[in-house]
Amino acid sequence: MTTTPTSPTDNRVILDDADVARAITRLASSLVEAERGTDRLVLLGIHTRGVPLARRIRASIEAIEGVEVPLGELDITMYRDDLRRQPTRPVGRTRVPVSIDGATVVLVDDVLYSGRTVVAALDALKDLGRPAAVRLVVLVDRGHREVPVRPDHVGRDLPTAADEHVSVLLREIDGIDEVRLGRAPAEPTPTTDREENR
Amino acid sequence: MKHLLSAGDLSLDEVMSLLDLAEQMHDVQSRSIKKLPALRGRTIINMFFEDSTRTRTSFELAGKWLSADTINISAKGSSVSKGESMKDTMRTLDAMGVDAFVIRHAGSGTVHQAAGWVRASVINAGDGQHEHPTQALLDAYTMRRHFRDALGAEPGDRPFAGRTVLITGDLLHSRVVRSNVLLLRTLGARTIICAPPTLMPSGAASWPVEVTNDFDAALPEADIVMMLRVQRERMTSGYFPSEREYIAGWGLTATRMARMKDSAAICHPGPMNRGLEISSEAADAANSLILDQVSAGVAVRMAALYQILGGEGDVA
Structure with a gap:
């Protein structure tokens, strides 16, 4: 869930830019450690903020291991379970540079909330090939799961109330690196990880 | 929508x-x-x-x-x-x-x-x-790709600005031309339509296009040369004396292709009458976008x- 950086409802900074950088470095090294290297790894960022996040994790892996891991992006708009309940949504780019058959696909996203985005991403992967394994890396896990989904690597566990609002801001899109927690603006409780793709 | x-x-x-x-x-x-x-x-x-x-x-x-x-x-x-x-x-x-x-x-x-x-x-x-609005949309899609990939236009909101599209053929019976003219206006292209006088729609003068009967004169100006089919099945009487005369005036022949800009590309919505409005040389040329359209x-x-x-x- 993200809003513009100037939104007055985003009042508490949970992670500043140094914290975000450290979290990304740690995610990269714990991923490489858990997978015992980078063999057959493919990083897929989930639109929108998972994409720059995946790119940074890749840079971090390169710094640690000296290996360039294949990087792609996944738009799950057309796989959403609430597609028909909303006005027609814009669709982002899906680009997977290598075959994912037999690969270990690492899904990267900014916030894990209901888990429905991850379910949609798994559905999307199914149409792209058959990975040997799928892992989930998120910068923030804010809880309130609605489906049985669990992340493999988490930048920050952030217990939240349902009416709170987590904003992940990334330099590439928002100009700064920051994670904020605030009161949600007056709108219906979202049942998905994010409200909008762009 | x-x-x-x-x-x-x-x-x-x-x-x-x-x-x-x-x-x-x-x-x-x-x-x-x-x-x-x-x-x-x-x-x-x-x-x-x-x-x-x-x-x-x-x-x-x-x-x-x-x-x-x-x-x-x-x-x-x-x-x-x-x-x-x-x-x-x-x-x-x-x-x-x-x-x-x-x-x-x-x-x-x-x-x-x-x-x-x-x-x-x-x-x-x-x-x-x-x-035929989806035909015009797929034509626009194909042209935009050509402008971007072959001509290196900046990806932006106005890839059609400054481009000239020449639409030639049986305009009278064509729904493709009407949809294309409307869409190309929205996209900001310059559109020239060309046909024998008997196959020019009577209202064409009020369309947002330039109208001509002279294919040879218009050809060197075009970035896209779009040929439309001679729709024999809709023709109730003789609109031109013979196929040879049609080809001589409005067919995209190998000789005429030489008059096109080097960067220009050829479109045809299909089905084609090979040897009539378009020669096989033109249809199968390297700068033909016909299969891209499909x-x-x-x-x-x-x-x-x-x-x-x-x-x-x-x-x-």
């Missing part, structure tokens, strides 16, 4: 987002599993009251690749041949709960009228000599179906 009836109804933003979406859909076409779940549970009826191969097939594929259920109905073999009116047939199907009708009909304006009869969305797949057809129609049926709440 509730219906897609005329290329002229689309704003520049709508056209651009349709073309961008079509790029994503085009990528899906190269996958081994060419299917997206976006329209699961939706039902689309393809009603073709006129013969068609590529348009009908591409609409059917577009619907299927988006996981909609598509049903084809042709006039022959349906209750239309028992004398039921098109209106009653459509209202019957509408009552069954379908979500969209894709209609091709020989009567100009029929599809607009049909949109008023049913609750479902209506998409114009060609009405008589009036309009390939874009499914992607563009997927984009249009998604825009119309993909969500809820923005319908008028």
Whole structure:
């Protein structure tokens, strides 16, 4: 869930830019450690903020291991379970540079909330090939799961109330690196990880 | 977007987002599993009251690749041949709960009228000599790709600015030209239309285009040379003395190709009369985009179906 950086409802900074950088470095090294290297790894960022996040994790892996891991992006708009309940949504780019058959696909996203985005991403992967394994890396896990989904690597566990609002801001899109927690603006409780793709 | 009836109804933003979406859909076409779940549970009826191969097939594929259920109905073999009116047939199907009708009909304006009869969305797949908006969209998609990939235009909102599109052929009987003229105006291209005087629509002077009968003079100015089919099946009398005379004045021959700009490309919506409006040399030339147009057809129609049926709440 993200809003513009100037939104007055985003009042508490949970992670500043140094914290975000450290979290990304740690995610990269714990991923490489858990997978015992980078063999057959493919990083897929989930639109929108998972994409720059995946790119940074890749840079971090390169710094640690000296290996360039294949990087792609996944738009799950057309796989959403609430597609028909909303006005027609814009669709982002899906680009997977290598075959994912037999690969270990690492899904990267900014916030894990209901888990429905991850379910949609798994559905999307199914149409792209058959990975040997799928892992989930998120910068923030804010809880309130609605489906049985669990992340493999988490930048920050952030217990939240349902009416709170987590904003992940990334330099590439928002100009700064920051994670904020605030009161949600007056709108219906979202049942998905994010409200909008762009 | 509730219906897609005329290329002229689309704003520049709508056209651009349709073309961008079509790029994503085009990528899906190269996958081994060419299917997206976006329209699961939706039902689309393809009603073709006129013969068609590529348009009908591409609409059917577009619907299927988006996981909609598509049903084809042709006039022959349906209750239309028992004398039921098109209106009653459509209202019957509408009552069954379908979500969209894709209609091709020989009567100009029929599809607009049909949109008023049913609750479902209506998409114009060609009405008589009036309009064929998805053809114009796929032409625009193909031209935009050419401007960007071959000519290195900056990806921006105005890839058609400063470009000249020359449309030549049987304009009188063409619905493609009408939709293209409307869309190219929205896109900001300069459009020249060219035909023998007998095949020039009477109202062409009021269109937002330059009108000429002189193909040779217009040819060197064009960035896109779009040839349209001589529609013999719609011709009720002699519009030109002989095929040889038509070719001499308005056929894209190998000799004429030499007059084109080096960077110019050739389009034809198909089906082609090889050796009449277009020579085989031109149709199969390296700068021919004709197969690109066909390939874009499914992607563009997927984009249009998604825009119309993909969500809820923005319908008028």
